[in-house]
Amino acid sequence: MSARVVWLVVLLLTLSCIPKVPRQRLESATPIVVGYVVDPTYSGDATTAPDALKEAVARALEERNLGVVEAPFEVLKGQRITDTRKAALKAWQPDAPYVLLVELRVHFFSQLDGRYRWEVGTALTVSKNGGVEARDAFELPVILQYDHEKQRAAINAASSDLASRLGGLIDGLLVPSAAPAAADPNAPASFQQLSPGQLVPQKAKPKDEPKPKDEPKPSGRRASPRSIYFVMVDRFANGDRANDGDADPRDPHAFHGGDLKGLLSRLDWLQELGVDTVWLSPVYGMRTTKWHGYGSFHGYWTWELDTVEPRLGDEATLRQLSDELHRRDMKLVLDLVLNHVGPDAPLVSAKPDWFHHNGGITDWNDPVQLTTFDAHGLPDFATERPEVSKFLTDASRRWLREGTA
Numbered sequence: 001m002s003a004r005v006v007w008l009v010v011l012l013l014t015l016s017c018i019p020k021v022p023r024q025r026l027e028s029a030t031p032i033v034v035g036y037v038v039d040p041t042y043s044g045d046a047t048t049a050p051d052a053l054k055e056a057v058a059r060a061l062e063e064r065n066l067g068v069v070e071a072p073f074e075v076l077k078g079q080r081i082t083d084t085r086k087a088a089l090k091a092w093q094p095d096a097p098y099v100l101l102v103e104l105r106v107h108f109f110s111q112l113d114g115r116y117r118w119e120v121g122t123a124l125t126v127s128k129n130g131g132v133e134a135r136d137a138f139e140l141p142v143i144l145q146y147d148h149e150k151q152r153a154a155i156n157a158a159s160s161d162l163a164s165r166l167g168g169l170i171d172g173l174l175v176p177s178a179a180p181a182a183a184d185p186n187a188p189a190s191f192q193q194l195s196p197g198q199l200v201p202q203k204a205k206p207k208d209e210p211k212p213k214d215e216p217k218p219s220g221r222r223a224s225p226r227s228i229y230f231v232m233v234d235r236f237a238n239g240d241r242a243n244d245g246d247a248d249p250r251d252p253h254a255f256h257g258g259d260l261k262g263l264l265s266r267l268d269w270l271q272e273l274g275v276d277t278v279w280l281s282p283v284y285g286m287r288t289t290k291w292h293g294y295g296s297f298h299g300y301w302t303w304e305l306d307t308v309e310p311r312l313g314d315e316a317t318l319r320q321l322s323d324e325l326h327r328r329d330m331k332l333v334l335d336l337v338l339n340h341v342g343p344d345a346p347l348v349s350a351k352p353d354w355f356h357h358n359g360g361i362t363d364w365n366d367p368v369q370l371t372t373f374d375a376h377g378l379p380d381f382a383t384e385r386p387e388v389s390k391f392l393t394d395a396s397r398r399w400l401r402e403g404t405a
């Protein structure tokens with residue numbers, strides 16, 4: 001399933017959970033205290049939101065006859081979690097009839113066709129008279145045209161959609177059916193009150209949906225994994241002393257001798273543990289010596305993508321592991337490293353054009369650096385080149401075709 005399809009599914013599921021209520025409007029103008037916090041994505045301090053977002057929020061609230069009383073950022077400064085932020089707003093204006101907290105965190109998602117996709121993570125918390133509360137948290141994807149546009153530009157681009165979601169949330173809080181005494185059983189959708197101060201969305205049930213007597217049983221494809229166990233192969237179990245080489249369990253940066261044969265011997269234990277899927281650290285041809293004192297045992301410093309690292313075993317053992325897992329109705333996930341190769345990988349000298357050679361990432365907020373510079377000094381594949389893309393795709397297909405994944 002492509003990332004785009006996954007996103008659409010998530011979006012549809014999210015939208016399906018939003019109660020649809022008509023727009024509400026209070027009879028008289030009512031103040032609402034609003035606090036904004038933009039949390040840093042990687043480092044730095046929290047800030048307030050850009051004006052474009054504040055204006056969009058104000059318009060959505062004014063449509064409902066709510067007048068914004070914005071809390072100065074100093075009120076929220078230093079508060080790092082939602083509960084203390086809510087408390088700070090309440091302490092600032094104890095008698096406010098409505099309080100809204102807007103929390104944002106923006107991160108870069110991907111670069112595609114010369115444009116930049118960001119995601120604006122949003123959490124909206126609105127409370128009424130210090131008690132009844134409604135909350136909505138979601139990600140808003142936005143596409144930016146230029147590489148100099150960053151977090152605040154992403155928030156500006158998301159302002160309209162965010163205000164629209166806020167309007168729906170406020171309507172759910174204001175709608176008369178939200179109050180138990182005035183509950184309307186014919187309302188298209190509503191909130192169900194579980195306890196004072198806590199409201200959760202309740203999905204409307206389709207009226208005419210037929211209920212089959214016999215539920216069709218899924219066939220063919222197995223269910224999604226329930227529990228995934230990540231195995232750092234070198235550190236899990238040593239089943240073959242002959243491939244240990246210079247393994248030294250006393251040295252945290254050295255190989256410790258674990259291998260595929262050792263993992264094979266522990267499958268009963270994993271199955272009894274309830275594990276459904278086993279995810280292996282990379283098992284391919286890799287750097288096997290330290291790099292500036294740091295160990296390579298983890299396997300993410302790959303040198304080749306079509307061989308199994310002899311320290312960990314061989315392809316026949318990998319196939320045996322795959323067969324044994326499938327026999328138990330368990331799944332195997334192979335971790336193929338496609339962003340980079342290990343330091344000094346022979347492939348960099350053999351195919352210099354296949355790598356970006358832009359130096360290391362210095363600004364983790366820069367989407368261009370994130371996609372075309374070296375992560376922690378690891379040579380970065382120029383995946384936009386067709387021959388590189390084909391090489392990586394062929395490597396992926398090879399393991400699928402061989403039936404090991």
Ligand SMILES: [Ca+2]
Pocket residue numbers: 238239240241242243244257258259311
């Ligand atoms: Ca071993």
